[in-house]
Amino acid sequence: QVHLVESGGGLVQAGGSLRLSCAATGRPFALNSMGWFRQAPGKEREFVAAISRSGLSINYADSVKGRFTISRDNSKSTAYLLMNSLKPDDTAIYYCALVRGAALTKNPSDYDYWGQGTQVTVSS
Secondary structure (H helix, E strand, C coil), X not given: CCEEEEECCEEEECCCCXXXXXXXXXXXXXXXXXXXXXXXXCCCCEEEEEECCCCCCEEECCCCCXXXXXXXXXXXXXXXXXXXXXXXXXXXXXXXXXXXXXXXXXXXXXXXXXXXXXXXXXEC
């Protein structure tokens, strides 16, 4: 079994920054691709970013490209999402997720394990 725990969410003013962390236990972290998703009230869960096992392949949603940076430290079994130039539209619960394999995918249905989420609120 895999357990994912997100942290780092909070309240920030527009234009500010936050760094989210996702700590994984229970499975060799380096064997799995990781992703970040978000869900705003009344909306479907949407893809934010994904990173391959090695960290060499990365995908971003167009809405966050150039503002957000996904990374991972396999020695710490932790993935990160650095969010800069935050906008009120970025307000959502942010989830990290893990794929049992190497696939780099934007589809939430492809992910096998999910964290409990961390709230990010951006005030205007």
